[in-house]
Amino acid sequence: MSVISQDITNGELANWDRDPVLSVEHLTMRFGGLVAIDDLSFNVGRGDITALIGPNGAGKTTVFNCVTGFYKPTEGRIVMRHGPGRQQEAVDAVTAGDGAWARSAEGAVFLLERMPDFEISRHAKVARTFQNIRLFGGMTLLENLLVAQHNKLMAASGFTVGGIFGIPRFRREEKEAVEKAVYWLERTKLIDRADDPAGDLPYGDQRRLEIARAMCTEPHLLCLDEPAAGLNPRESAELNELLQFIRREHNTSILLIEHDMGVVMEISDHVIVLDYGVKISDGSAEFVRTDPRVIAAYLGVEDEEIEDKPEIASLVVEALGEEAAEEAGIDVPTDVTPEDVAALAETASPEQAAHPGRRPGGIEGPREGGSDKLTIIQGIGPVNERKLNELGIWHFDQIAAWTPEEIEWVGSYLAFPGRIERENWVGQAQELARKKSGAGE
Amino acid sequence: MATATDNRIADSVRDAFIAALLVGVLGFFFLALRTEIAPGGLALSTRWGLWFSAIAIVFVIRLALNLFLFKANRPVRTGPSTFAKIGASLPDLSGWTGTIMLVVAIALPFLVTTFLPAQQRQFIDLMILILTYVMLGWGLNIVVGLAGLLDLGFVAFYAIGAYSFALLAHYFDFSFWMALPVAGILAAFWGMILGFPVLRLRGDYLAIVTLAFGEIIRVVLLNWYDFTGGPNGISGIPKPTFFGLDFGRGEGNFAAVFGMPYSTIHRFIYLYFIILLLAVITYFVTNRLRRLPIGRAWEALREDEIACRSLGINTTNTKLTAFAIGAMFGGFAGAFFATRQGFVSPESFTFIESAIILAIVVLGGLGSQFGVVVASTVMIGGMEILRNLGFLKGAFGPDFDPVQYRMLIFGLAMVLIMVWKPRGLVTTREPTAVLKEKKKIGADLVAQGEGH
Numbered sequence: 001m002s003v004i005s006q007d008i009t010n011g012e013l014a015n016w017d018r019d020p021v022l023s024v025e026h027l028t029m030r031f032g033g034l035v036a037i038d039d040l041s042f043n044v045g046r047g048d049i050t051a052l053i054g055p056n057g058a059g060k061t062t063v064f065n066c067v068t069g070f071y072k073p074t075e076g077r078i079v080m081r082h083g084p085g086r087q088q089e090a091v092d093a094v095t096a097g098d099g100a101w102a103r104s105a106e107g108a109v110f111l112l113e114r115m116p117d118f119e120i121s122r123h124a125k126v127a128r129t130f131q132n133i134r135l136f137g138g139m140t141l142l143e144n145l146l147v148a149q150h151n152k153l154m155a156a157s158g159f160t161v162g163g164i165f166g167i168p169r170f171r172r173e174e175k176e177a178v179e180k181a182v183y184w185l186e187r188t189k190l191i192d193r194a195d196d197p198a199g200d201l202p203y204g205d206q207r208r209l210e211i212a213r214a215m216c217t218e219p220h221l222l223c224l225d226e227p228a229a230g231l232n233p234r235e236s237a238e239l240n241e242l243l244q245f246i247r248r249e250h251n252t253s254i255l256l257i258e259h260d261m262g263v264v265m266e267i268s269d270h271v272i273v274l275d276y277g278v279k280i281s282d283g284s285a286e287f288v289r290t291d292p293r294v295i296a297a298y299l300g301v302e303d304e305e306i307e308d309k310p311e312i313a314s315l316v317v318e319a320l321g322e323e324a325a326e327e328a329g330i331d332v333p334t335d336v337t338p339e340d341v342a343a344l345a346e347t348a349s350p351e352q353a354a355h356p357g358r359r360p361g362g363i364e365g366p367r368e369g370g371s372d373k374l375t376i377i378q379g380i381g382p383v384n385e386r387k388l389n390e391l392g393i394w395h396f397d398q399i400a401a402w403t404p405e406e407i408e409w410v411g412s413y414l415a416f417p418g419r420i421e422r423e424n425w426v427g428q429a430q431e432l433a434r435k436k437s438g439a440g441e
Numbered sequence: 442m443a444t445a446t447d448n449r450i451a452d453s454v455r456d457a458f459i460a461a462l463l464v465g466v467l468g469f470f471f472l473a474l475r476t477e478i479a480p481g482g483l484a485l486s487t488r489w490g491l492w493f494s495a496i497a498i499v500f501v502i503r504l505a506l507n508l509f510l511f512k513a514n515r516p517v518r519t520g521p522s523t524f525a526k527i528g529a530s531l532p533d534l535s536g537w538t539g540t541i542m543l544v545v546a547i548a549l550p551f552l553v554t555t556f557l558p559a560q561q562r563q564f565i566d567l568m569i570l571i572l573t574y575v576m577l578g579w580g581l582n583i584v585v586g587l588a589g590l591l592d593l594g595f596v597a598f599y600a601i602g603a604y605s606f607a608l609l610a611h612y613f614d615f616s617f618w619m620a621l622p623v624a625g626i627l628a629a630f631w632g633m634i635l636g637f638p639v640l641r642l643r644g645d646y647l648a649i650v651t652l653a654f655g656e657i658i659r660v661v662l663l664n665w666y667d668f669t670g671g672p673n674g675i676s677g678i679p680k681p682t683f684f685g686l687d688f689g690r691g692e693g694n695f696a697a698v699f700g701m702p703y704s705t706i707h708r709f710i711y712l713y714f715i716i717l718l719l720a721v722i723t724y725f726v727t728n729r730l731r732r733l734p735i736g737r738a739w740e741a742l743r744e745d746e747i748a749c750r751s752l753g754i755n756t757t758n759t760k761l762t763a764f765a766i767g768a769m770f771g772g773f774a775g776a777f778f779a780t781r782q783g784f785v786s787p788e789s790f791t792f793i794e795s796a797i798i799l800a801i802v803v804l805g806g807l808g809s810q811f812g813v814v815v816a817s818t819v820m821i822g823g824m825e826i827l828r829n830l831g832f833l834k835g836a837f838g839p840d841f842d843p844v845q846y847r848m849l850i851f852g853l854a855m856v857l858i859m860v861w862k863p864r865g866l867v868t869t870r871e872p873t874a875v876l877k878e879k880k881k882i883g884a885d886l887v888a889q890g891e892g893h
Contacts, residue, residue, distance in 0.1 A: 068751065070747070070750075070751075117750045117751065118749075118750045118751075118752075118753050118754055118755050118756065119753070120753075121750075121751055121752055121753035122753030122755075127751070127752075128751050130747075130748070130751070134745045134747055134748040134751075135744075135745070135748070136740070136741050136744035136745055136748065137744060137745075137886050137887075137888065138740075138743075138744055138870055138882055138886045138887030138888055139737075139740060139741065139744060139872070139882075140872045140874070140875075140880075140882070142872075142874050142875070142876050143737060143740075143872060143873060143874055146734075146737055146874055147734075147737050147738060147741040147749070147752060147754070148752045149734075150734050150737070150738050150741075150752060150753065150754050151753050151754070153733075153734035154734045154735065154738075157733055157734055157735075160730070160733055160734075160735045160762075163729075163733040163734070163735075164726065164729050164730070164733070178874065178876070182876065194876040194877065195872065195875055195876055195877060195878050195879065195880050196880065197880075197882045197883075197886045199886035200886065213752070214751075214752075217752055217753055
């Protein structure tokens with residue numbers, strides 16, 4: 001049942017496989033016909049800072065929403081563990097039963113896919129922040145942090161009845177709650193603004209306040225959705241410090257989505273790379289940055305843009321580190337040629353012999369009048385055009401005639417399962433073929 | 442500069458002239474001509490004086506507005522207008538203002554009996570009515586102002602409270618004080634019953650379902666003839682007693698026991714103090730709840746429901762408690778209404794009541810308790826004052842009845858307040874927890890919740 005990925009840089013099991021706080025197993029999420037996440041499995045190590053990266057639309061936030069209960073996954077199991085080790089027996093027992101969690105002397109295990117969102121935060125102790133900050137804008141910073149301690153205070157207030165009469169236990173606990181809020185306001189350097197409304201804070205402060213608010217729920221796992229988005233370099237560095245402080249002093253594991261490669265590579269112990277809902281790499285930051293599949297994904301996704309805009313290639317090289325880029329065959333960003341990219345994609349594409357579905361029929365060469373420029377179809381770049389030509393696909397009408405089985409095969413062949421449907425290559429090709437035949441007559 | 446000024450005046454005059462021309466054309470058929478039934482058919486009469494005065498008034502007002510407001514050579518004002526500042530400077534009820542108002546409220550009936558003996562009954566009755574609406578407003582404020590759930594059917598809980606007492610008194614001979622808690626509990630229970638189906642609804646849908654719920658309760662009361670008496674209502678509801686003492690005439694009653702001469706006003710003053718007590722309890726409980734985790738969760742829910750859930754707050758329960766507690770105070774007020782009237786019928790619980798209560802909350806400023814007091818005094822008291830403007834008859838002729846215009850004035854006042862102060866009279870939010878310095882929070886930052 002468990003999914004173990006080996007960190008190839010050292011022979012033994014990595015921390016995240018030995019002692020995972022969170023295991024995502026065979027997670028699939030479909031929205032109607034769209035497969036946002038396809039059979040994704042990974043572990044988040046206890047005490048690690050784990051980064052989930054990938055190009056736009058790779059399904060990172062969907063993973064977050066599944067883990068925190070905002071979406072119910074279509075398939076798969078998400079296990080959260082308190083206490084050391086994998087606790088495999090307990091996990092199996094809960095999975096077999098009807099319950100969502102079990103506590104034992106060793107700790108506790110929770111099956112997050114069975115729990116509603118608020119219970120995930122309350123019992124499984126998974127806290128999250130949002131990509132578009134969700135603070136209580138009309139409430140003060142202090143109030144924001146007190147709301148985060150709702151369940152503890154609610155119990156202390158005797159579920160409001162005792163609180164109305166001001167029982168001592170409630171007063172004591174409320175004082176403690178304020179102290180904890182002050183602690184986190186100091187840690188996030190927001191203490192001077194404690195009595196200001198949260199909506200008045202500048203952007204960077206709001207991001208930190210959201211982290212402080214999440215920490216007030218005393219999480220075992222903190223999920224941060226693009227915490228560095230919109231921060232300047234100084235704020236970004238402060239954020240790194242804050243996250244490392246949280247991990248060090250509060251033994252909180254951190255799972256973060258991030259686009260800022262500086263943040264990712266500097267602080268992450270473990271990086272998982274997603275592309276179109278599929279995990280393409282999983283390992284230490286060092287391992288991932290040299291993984292040709294990752295480089296291909298980052299280059300390949302926008303390959304037609306790379307041809308046009310060398311600055312994007314340079315961005316990728318900058319993001320992944322120059323060494324990695326050089327190893328992968330990119331010397332200087334401006335020198336990136338379609339051939340280089342193609343070479344990369346070649347190494348990255350999985351075994352070509354066995355693809356699901358049916359191979360579409362091709363023709364020997366282009367018909368009279370030359371081949372169509374397939375790159376006009378949005379989503380097909382020069383690399384893919386060449387690979388399609390190798391298959392014997394030269395014209396729009398050939399793509400327009402693809403059956404779902406053939407699409408599946410081509411998707412797998414081009415190493416972008418699901419993308420053809422998503423970008424509606426067939427529809428685009430039909431349109432183009434129609435225009436072309438109209439022009440021909 | 443001279444040309445600019447000339448242009449301004451010329452423009453203003455032209456604009457005013459066009460406005461006057463429009464009035465002339467439109468008014469010709471409505472003001473200048475008038476058909477009257479005369480023997481043998483209709484007779485056409487003309488009212489040129491009225492027509493010309495209307496044109497002149499519009500011309501002058503439009504010109505004045507143009508010169509001094511619309512085209513004035515003044516920079517556009519960026520700061521808050523004086524009208525907006527009124528709300529920002531309004532105090533809250535927690536400080537000395539509240540104490541003074543409470544003292545005034547306690548002294549008021551005695552002042553009225555001393556200085557206005559002729560109209561004492563009428564005045565005390567009006568104050569009772571205002572306080573009933575203050576209490577209802579505070580109850581609804583929990584649901585709409587704090588939790589941010591727009592409830593258009595609040596009158597249902599008022600009706601449930603009133604009918605609970607009426608039926609308990611009718612079938613089981615309950616006294617007011619025995620029935621009061623039962624009425625509150627029943628209303629809270631129905632609040633939860635309403636809450637369950639509407640919890641998953643958002644925005645306008647929530648408002649529509651609550652509106653329907655209010656109507657369902659009224660229609661059931663109207664049609665369940667065997668139990669509720671249908672449109673005939675229930676009469677003979679007992680008056681509250683003062684520790685077992687009745688306020689009637691004769692031996693063993695309130696006046697006799699305290700050695701006072703019998704007066705009918707005693708009962709009214711007593712009723713006044715009951716509703717004052719109920720309202721003060723509502724105020725203190727609501728205020729206390731705001732500073733408890735449940736109250737903060739309500740406000741957090743109004744701000745952002747998704748964030749609430751990410752923090753482990755059970756939003757279903759939180760909304761249900763808001764509905765239940767708001768409904769409970771509505772139920773108390775309903776029981777009081779039943780005992781004051783001595784008679785209940787479904788006619789007292791129509792949609793317009795819900796609308797008035799909601800208007801009080803919205804005009805007062807969502808979430809503001811002081812605003813509710815001001816708004817209900819102005820709205821309920823103002824409507825009553827219109828009934829008593831006899832001198833207007835002298836100005837507009839004996840056929841003029843100001844009461845007929847009260848809904849018009851009420852509507853105009855609503856429009857004006859919504860134009861100048863769209864967030865209500867009191868627009869600041871009071872923080873519920875303070876570390877160093879209490880700062881009021883401007884309305885522009887406070888979210889309004891669902892259905893607004």
